[in-house]
Structure formats: C-alpha cells, structure tokens
Amino acid sequence: MNSLKSLFSLKDKVALITGGAGYLGSEISYTLAELGANIIIASRDYEACKLKCSEIEQHFNNTITATAIQLDLMSKDSIKACFQQIEDDFGGLDILVNNSWSGNKNSFESISDEDWDYDIEMSLNSVFRCIKTAVPQLREKKGVILNITSMYGHVAPDYRIYDGIQYTNPPSYGAAKAGVIQFTKYLASFLAPHQIRVNCLSPGPFPHPQTQENTEFMEKLGSKNPLNRIGQPHEIKGAVALLCSNASSYMTGQNICVDGGWAVW
Template identity: 60%
Template sequence: MNLKDLQNLTGKVALVTGGAGYLGTSICETLAELGATVLIASRSEEKPKLLAQRLKAEYGADTGTYAVDITNIDSVKALTSKIEAEYGRLDILVNNAWSGNKNTFESISYEDWKYDIDVCLNGVFNCTKEIKPLLTKSDDPVIVNIASMYGHIAPDYRMYDGKRYANPPSYGAAKAGVIQLTKYLASFLSEEGIRVNALSPGAFPFKSTQGENAAFIQRLSDKAILGRIGDPDDLKGAVALLCSQASRFMTGQNICVDGGWAVW
C-alpha cells in the first residue's frame, strides 16, 4: 500500500470525546480531512454542532454530534447505544475529553483531586469499557488516548505563577494513569484486534493564557528544544498516524509531541 492509501479513512467511523475543545477541534479536522465520519462528543450541545457544520463545509465530512458526561456511566451507555443504532459499529475511538481546575499542591482540595481523576483517568476507562463492543465490530479498530508530557515528567515549579497558571498534581497523576492504561489495553485487547496507543502533547496553553501572560508563555517556549509552544495543528500528523493503517504495526506506544521538552 502507498502512504496515501494507508492514511485513507474513507468509510471509517470515528468518535472524539471532547471533540469541540481546543485540541479536540484539530483532531476532528484531521479525521475529517482523511475521509472519516466524525462523531463529536462534548458536555456542550452547541459547540459540537458548530464544529460539525464547519467540517461539512470545509472537508465534506459526514458528522454526528452528541452530548455526554464521561464521568457518568449511564451517559456513556446512552452515547454507545446511539452510535450503535445509527452506525452499527465504531472504527476509531479518541479519548480526548478533559476538564479541571488550576491548583497548586497547597491549594488543591480533595474534591478537585477526585474530580480531575474522575474526568482524566476514569473517563477514559468508562468510555473504553462501554464502547469496546462497538470497536470489535470493526475490521480495523483503533483507540487513541490523549495523555500529556506531564504523564511521564514532572512540571518545573519555577515556571508557574501561583495558582492561576499552576499545573495541578492531579493532572499529571491522571495522565500517567492514562499512559499505563494504554499499555494495559494494548495487551489485553490485542486478542480482539484492537490497537491502542497514546499521544502526549506539551506544552499547549490555551489562547486565553497566551494573551494574558506573555512572560509565562516565553518560559514555556524556552523550555522546549524547538523554542516555542505547541499549536493544536502540530498534533495532526501524529493523529493521522495513530488513527490510520500507517501505524498498523504499532500498539501500546506513547507518542510525544512536545517540541523536545522531555529530552532534557
């Protein structure tokens, strides 16, 4: 097969949780451009609809939109039932959804810790557990879990300005769990032909942060070997690789898209 054929997702059905978010939007754009039917799941109902309209206009993509709370098993079950009724199977699951509060170790509450772990780690487990039967109906099932560079390295405390821009201890702990869960799933789901890989971005600060704290952004940029922060479009190549047959002999891997941050 040539490279174009390996990356062709025409006829594939892909679900992206948190698909209308900062990183999720670029993930959905990638899948749409490669020909997949893109199912956008989010806590919001309006943002996925707006993104779906744009994907249709720009890429001619077929889309579906769903409201889901990945921390609620019944909500995930309802999402799975809808996808099964409408499409009969799922070929690609991208566990991308995230939310949480900025916190230092001193400021984080027990409630914030539990919430962050519930969304970032338990949400990945919930979606994979419930949606896996749909993946087994695919000829080439793939799971991609969005982790983080902070799942395998620690934040440098000197870079952060108090609570407002801090990286909470719950975030890295959850993302480390996602990386290990990815390896576990790659092993135990291989019998059913499901490939499972992780993608670890960093640093990808929100546009609002970029506008508010230029000095902080400069410190992030200086930390990366490539001398800049990440842009969501920087993920597109890795997403195309991991979601397609271009990675057909890869499973259990964690691909870092971090500008070389973790090298030193």
C-alpha cells in the same frame, strides 16, 4: 503495494472524538474528517459540538458526515447512551479518541479532595468507562483507540516557571494522565488478541489563547524545550493521522510525544 495514500485513508470509518470541539479536539476532528472519516463529536456542550460539526461539514463540502452527541463523562448512563446511539445510528465504531478534559487550576497546596476526585474521575475513570463500553464495537471492526494524555503524565512540571495558581498544573492532572498512559499499555497487550490497537499522544506545551496573553510565562514555557517555543494546534495533526490510521498498523502501546523535545533534556 500499500500506498501512503491508502494507509492514511479513513474513508467510511466512524470516529468518535470526545471533546472534539475544543482547542486541540477541533484539530483532531478536522484531521480525521480530512482523511475521510465520518466523525462524531461528543461533550457536555451539545451546542458547541453541533456548531463544530456544521463547520467541518461545510469545510469538506459535505463529503463526510459530522454528528454531535451530548456526552457527560461524569455520568455512566450518559456514556452508555452515547455508545448505544453510535451502535444504532452507525452500526458501530472504528476509532475512539479519548480527548475530553475539564478541571480547575490548582497547586499542591490549594487542591482539595473534591478537586482531586473530579480530575481523576474526568481524566482517568471516564477513559476506562468509555473504552470498556466501546470495546464490543471496536472488536467487531478491529478498531483503534487513541488516548490524548500529556507530557505531565511522564515528566513533572518545573515549579520554577509557575507563579501562583492561575497558570500552574494541578497534581491530579499529571497523576491521571500517567494512569492513562499505563492503562494504554495494559490495553495494548490485552486487546491485541482482538486486533484492537491502543496508543497515546502526549502533547507538550499547547496553552490556550487566553494563557498565551501572558508573554512572560510563554517565554518561560517555550524555553523548556529544544525548539524554544510553544506548540500550535495544527502541529498534532500528523501524529493523530498516523495513530488513527493503518499507517501505524504495527504500532500499539506507544506514547508519542508531540512536545518540541521537552523530555529529552
């Protein structure tokens, strides 16, 4: 019998988390490390990745390894170099978590062609390139891909709760995340013969601490879902653990929403 403990175990697995030192990315990194995976945290901010890796190794008393790699998702050469280093140093990859994001706040009126192109390149095209590069390694390991998307990949922002540009959600972000959700479904089909599973996790309102300082906006944002509040970073850990482990061995092509029930209304 497969126990829950064995199903959720990631002991000796190798997991790459792009943006794994960020607000939600840190929780993803901690989750996979807690389940026993040796983790790789990659982003443009190499020093932040190194610091987070050291913090995680100390937290788990060096029972797992955490490695930092500098990765510029806007550079095809950087992506290739990252996965080559993983192949050379770890013998391949078991779990790929596409989590990184960066971009500007924009309304439809303010967004420029350059901002749109940047968001699509960062949030959609880089996911394609990482997966395309990683698949040979994942095929060998019968691995798992988890794409971090967003509620705004399948529902529209409510214009009534956004005032100006500072807190609004750019149209390019939702468009890119919707593309990732569809790409996930496509890959779930076409990578199934290789026993590679591909799923999405769509967080709802998880605003950064700086944004949370605007209490009026937080009340409006939280009231949009049945639980009547914003999410806290640790609340994605259960879904991450499920989707990255054999506890979800019969799940692929799914978009799991961790959003306080946002989309049910």
